[in-house]
Amino acid sequence: MDKQTLASEIRELKKQRNAVILAHYYTSPEVQDAADYVGDSFGLSKMAAELDCDTLVFCGVRFMGESAKLLSPEKTVLLPAPEADCPMAHMVEDGFIERLRETYDDLAVVCYVNSTARIKALSDVCVTSSNALAVVSSLPERTIAFVPDRHLGRYIAEMLPEKRFILNPGCCPVHDAMLAEEIKALKAQHPEAKVLVHPECNEAVMALADYAGSTAGIIDYAVCDEAKEYIIGTVGGVLHQIERKTEGSGKRFFLPATKPTCADMDLVTLENVRDCLAAGAGSVYEVAPAPDREKVRARASLVRMLELSE
Structure with a gap:
């Protein structure tokens, strides 16, 4: 099925469920484009607690859906990829x-x-x-x-x-495995580039950073800063929002040779966003409440x- 048809089905199911779709910056570009809100874990946590809707579709990993359910116990929270977890x-x-x-x-x-x-x-x-x-x-x-x-x-x-x-x-296995040598190699190729990294990175990579911060912080820095080249030390999905917000600026962005990819985030697709909305409450996609005391x-x-x- 083509993406336009999938997107149309998702929009219709959202109306039926009175649903809002939240997507983390690490998901694929097409999933981010289908979402009502895209953010990092802090922004999406706040959003989940404040939104006026019956159903939240959380395009991310399990702890994100669990947090949304804890903050919004009255809402149905759906995970498009229930098997997507964070080690x-x-x-x-x-x-x-x-x-x-x-x-x-x-x-x-x-x-x-x-x-x-x-x-x-x-x-x-x-x-x-x-x-x-x-x-x-x-x-x-x-x-x-x-x-x-x-x-x-x-x-x-x-x-x-x-x-x-x-x-x-x-x-985080992805950030921990990032190689300082690959960052240095990019820096040698682009000596004026600023290095922006997530603080989940290992100490050797952090030592090379011009800026360390959350995914939202990295995006804001890349958008507002005056440099023309940037080396990005976090999961590659973040580039979709950076490039969208800096379009026409002439800025260039580089990822390490071993592209940082979260296999669990990659499990979220437009197809399973559609499927979880179609299945709704009581399905395998719904996040169950935690035990009462917990x-x-x-x-x-x-x-x-x-x-x-x-």
Whole structure:
């Protein structure tokens, strides 16, 4: 089926379901173009809580759909690719947080939103790469347990030397595997290019950055900055929005030779966006509510994040 016919079917099903489609920057260009809103995890989290609709279609991975359901329990939340998951979300060892709570009196457990509802429920507050510095800065506790991403945790720790950080050994496999040598090779070819990277990247790549920030931050920097060439150190899907917003500017953008690709995000297609809307509530695409006790505590961590980010 051609894309125009698929897009027409999706629009009609959206009307029937009173649905809104949210897509992460890492999804494919055609999925982003079919969405009502495109954003990073922080922007989409806020959007999910505020939208007036009956159904949310979340074009992303499972933790994003779970977070949307926690913030909007009255809405039907659908994941076009229910099998799309985030490996990092599961990288907190059982008992890790409990042991830290037994050891430290002055402890705040800060949970990157790329995590399961269970880990969010064990935490004091969630963060995203957009708001982690602001949220952690505002916490009264001196000792910060940062889970699950060690790279984002290290990046925030470097900017807050007055606090003591305990880092969990998790990471995003895509950003962790990015090669500094490939960034250097691009820099040799384009010496005037600025290097923009996501703080999930490994330390060697971060050391080369002119700017480190969330996907939304990377887009904003590329759009507003005056340079003409940029090396982008994050998942390639972000280029769709950057190139759309800088069209006609003469700016050029380069990805590492090993293109950063999220296989789970790539599972989201126009076909399964259509299929999940057609199936609706009660289908395999629907995100089920978390267990009651977990749901209350996980939602509290997300709500506190939104409050501290205002």
